Amino acid sequence: MSKQVIIAVKRQDTQSTGSRWEKFSVAYEPGLNMTTVLQRIAASPVTVDGKPSTPVAFDACCLEEVCGACTMRVNGRVRQACTALVDNLLSERPDQITLEPMTKFPVVRDLVVNRSGMFESLKRVRAWITADEYSDRGSGPRISQEAQEESYPLTTCMTCGCCVESCPQFNDGSSFIGPAAISQAVLFNEHPIGRFEANKRMEVIAGDGGIADCGNAQNCLKVCPKNIPLTRSLAKAGRAATTYAIGRLFRS
Ligand code: SF4
Ligand code: SF4
Ligand code: FES
Numbered sequence: 001m002s003k004q005v006i007i008a009v010k011r012q013d014t015q016s017t018g019s020r021w022e023k024f025s026v027a028y029e030p031g032l033n034m035t036t037v038l039q040r041i042a043a044s045p046v047t048v049d050g051k052p053s054t055p056v057a058f059d060a061c062c063l064e065e066v067c068g069a070c071t072m073r074v075n076g077r078v079r080q081a082c083t084a085l086v087d088n089l090l091s092e093r094p095d096q097i098t099l100e101p102m103t104k105f106p107v108v109r110d111l112v113v114n115r116s117g118m119f120e121s122l123k124r125v126r127a128w129i130t131a132d133e134y135s136d137r138g139s140g141p142r143i144s145q146e147a148q149e150e151s152y153p154l155t156t157c158m159t160c161g162c163c164v165e166s167c168p169q170f171n172d173g174s175s176f177i178g179p180a181a182i183s184q185a186v187l188f189n190e191h192p193i194g195r196f197e198a199n200k201r202m203e204v205i206a207g208d209g210g211i212a213d214c215g216n217a218q219n220c221l222k223v224c225p226k227n228i229p230l231t232r233s234l235a236k237a238g239r240a241a242t243t244y245a246i247g248r249l250f251r252s
């Protein structure tokens with residue numbers, strides 16, 4: 001009989017129902033990733049006890065760690081399922097691989113969570129450059145090579161949620177907008193056109209749920225799959241919030 005891999009999945013039918021664990025067995029192949037494993041389970045959803053089950057719901061889109069849709073907890077660590085390789089996971093824990101939904105977002109079903117809270121935070125910090133018309137106004141301001149190199153890593157954020165999942169300050173009892181939104185506010189505040197709306201972003205960053213809620217545990221930095229220098233962004237946001245708050249005192 002071919003080598004089998006045991007996959008334990010934490011399942012939940014709806015946001016309001018309780019969760020349960022189900023174990024499945026999938027034939028081992030070198031180079032398998034966890035999204036393929038979930039597709040194999042969907043093709044034959046029978047538990048290791050021989051009980052017929054249903055395909056495990058999960059999100060995926062790009063399959064190359066660019067969209068963030070497949071983010072979940074794999075062997076207890078938040079990451080993207082599409083780049084989680086069975087070979088590496090078995091070397092960490094040979095008996096089974098566990099899959100769970102992220103804990104900081106409402107579960108929609110099984111491994112699918114609703115990350116809209118993160119997108120709402122991006123809207124709050126106006127994580128965009130406002131275009132109020134579409135006529136050709138020539139090229140924009142030049143950005144130095146040095147500034148481009150500093151800001152480029154921040155543009156790679158895929159709103160996956162890993163940083164938020166690992167952040168102790170981001171929880172049901174807090175209004176903290178989280179490190180990803182703060183980092184995007186820093187990105188757009190440093191852009192030569194984006195900075196025209198810096199004060200609107202700073203109202204959020206310096207307000208309730210803003211940078212003051214960060215406890216500087218730095219978990220976010222460790223789990224970001226894009227290696228975004230989040231603590232650098234958080235430090236910049238902290239300094240900018242202080243300057244903004246002092247300026248606001250004088251303005252009032
Ligand atoms: S900052 Fe990193 S961990 Fe956080 S959402 Fe963006 S890519 Fe994901
Ligand atoms: S440094 Fe701040 S944002 Fe990052 S995990 Fe710690 S508390 Fe959360
Ligand atoms: S499917 Fe897009 S990051 Fe995994």
